Amino acid sequence: MDIQQLQKALSQHGYKKAAFLLPELKQGHEKLETIAEILEDCHAEAIDFSYDIGILYSQVSALSAYQAAYQEILLRDLGCLLREVITPTNDMAAITLDKDELQEAITLYQNAMQGDSEAQLVLGKFYKSIGRDDWAFVWYNSSANAVNIDAIFWVGNYYFDGIVVDKNIEKAFACYKDAALKGHPDAMNNYADMYLHGEYVEKDDKRAFELFSKAAELGVAESMYTLGYLYKNGIGTEANLTKSKHWYIQSALRGDDFAANHLGQEAFENDRGEEAISWFAMAADRQDVDGEFNLGFCYEAGVGTPINLKKAKYWYKKAALKGDKEAQMKLKGQ
Numbered sequence: 228m229d230i231q232q233l234q235k236a237l238s239q240h241g242y243k244k245a246a247f248l249l250p251e252l253k254q255g256h257e258k259l260e261t262i263a264e265i266l267e268d269c270h271a272e273a274i275d276f277s278y279d280i281g282i283l284y285s286q287v288s289a290l291s292a293y294q295a296a297y298q299e300i301l302l303r304d305l306g307c308l309l310r311e312v313i314t315p316t317n318d319m320a321a322i323t324l325d326k327d328e329l330q331e332a333i334t335l336y337q338n339a340m341q342g343d344s345e346a347q348l349v350l351g352k353f354y355k356s357i358g359r360d361d362w363a364f365v366w367y368n369s370s371a372n373a374v375n376i377d378a379i380f381w382v383g384n385y386y387f388d389g390i391v392v393d394k395n396i397e398k399a400f401a402c403y404k405d406a407a408l409k410g411h412p413d414a415m416n417n418y419a420d421m422y423l424h425g426e427y428v429e430k431d432d433k434r435a436f437e438l439f440s441k442a443a444e445l446g447v448a449e450s451m452y453t454l455g456y457l458y459k460n461g462i463g464t465e466a467n468l469t470k471s472k473h474w475y476i477q478s479a480l481r482g483d484d485f486a487a488n489h490l491g492q493e494a495f496e497n498d499r500g501e502e503a504i505s506w507f508a509m510a511a512d513r514q515d516v517d518g519e520f521n522l523g524f525c526y527e528a529g530v531g532t533p534i535n536l537k538k539a540k541y542w543y544k545k546a547a548l549k550g551d552k553e554a555q556m557k558l559k560g561q
Contacts, residue, residue: 233306236313236449237269244268245309252302259290259344262305269312278309278323279357281467285329286336293340300365301340322522339366350379370400379406380414400427407438412445419450423463436463443474451478452486479506484515491521511542519546520554527557 230249237246246266251261266272266288268376271440276284287304332353338346344493347370354363364385370378383402386395400421406414422431436457442450451474457463458471478486491506504525510518523542525533546554 229306233313236458237309238312242269242312252305258298258301259293262287262301262480265305266308269309271308271312274312274315276311277316279359280308281314282329282332282357283362284308286333289333290337290340292337294342296342297340297369300369302360303365339369342373344370344375344378347373348375348378348381351378360385364391365470376406376411376414377467379409380411381416383417396421396427410445412442412447412450415442415445416447416450416453419453424454432457432463434463443477446481448478448483448486450482451475451481452483452489455486455489479509482513484510484513486519487513488515488517488521491518495530500525502531504531511545514545516546516549516551516554519543519549520551523554523557 230253234246234249237243237249245265247263248261248268252258266284271284271288283304287301287308290301293301321490332350334348335346335353339350343452347366351363351366351370354360354366364382367381367385371382379402383399383406384390385392386402387399388394398420403414403418403421407418415438419435419442420426421428422438423435424430436454439450439453439457443454455471455473455475455478458467458474460466475486475490479490487506487510491503491510492505494500494503504522507518507521507525511522512518519542523539523546525531526539526542528534543554543557547558
């Protein structure tokens with residue numbers, strides 16, 4: 228929090244007391260009492276905050292205690308509130324929390340500030356769900372420092388994707404490895420994927436196959452799909468079409484739409500129309516855009532079903548609304 232800039236801006240907007248009190252937060256004064264006085268001088272309780280800031284205001288204003296280790300996070304949150312007071316975003320989201328949901332968010336914040344690593348993890352997930360990755364990351368990181376393996380996995384994702392932190396493949400690899408070796412299924416999948424593609428670590432198909440096998444046994448649908456691919460193409464193991472089909476099926480049944488569409492396409496290419504439409508329908512029913520287009524094509528062309536242009540149009544329309552260009556062209560041509 229840039230004290231001097233905020234002081235100047237608060238003073239210019241007439242919040243003289245808040246500007247005067249702000250430097251005390253960096254000294255030995257009671258932080259929560261000072262924060263309450265600052266927010267009171269800014270008439271924060273009367274401001275129609277945007278959705279995310281409104282939640283944060285409720286959390287900060289209800290805080291009654293915190294561990295010193297989280298003081299910087301608290302000051303960061305206050306800074307977010309004060310910047311909104313000074314320069315409102317006017318970004319009023321239609322989504323709101325009901326009374327119980329808001330209280331749950333407040334309780335999570337209170338427990339996270341007291342060092343509860345599970346509350347920190349859940350708070351991170353909550354902030355991510357409302358589009359505040361900048362708030363989420365610090366709580367994931369705090370929880371990861373307490374050796375919460377799910378949090379370690381999420382920190383790895385942030386470093387891998389370069390969201391709110393600089394992209395750092397080395398740190399991502401270290402997080403995935405740490406969480407994977409502690410038994411986290413999705414981290415095991417990502418750890419395997421880095422060996423498969425040679426990201427940070429030297430490419431090693433056999434090691435990737437071993438790790439994907441472990442993740443698949445732990446129930447990761449994406450790993451099951453990749454195993455199907457590895458067995459089909461003999462990567463890291465001997466080619467085995469029977470095992471390949473087995474893992475594609477297991478992946479599709481556990482919700483992987485790439486697998487369902489792959490099986491549908493394979494069946495279509497081998498003139499097994501009824502099987503093809505059943506796999507495409509599985510993906511489409513899960514609102515997968517490729518499954519919706521493929522199912523529309525089946526109804527248009529009579530693949531595994533009598534021709535039904537009304538149903539074809541229905542599924543093409545659903546895919547088109549998701550931005551599928553081929554579906555949009557099909558609708559224009561009808």
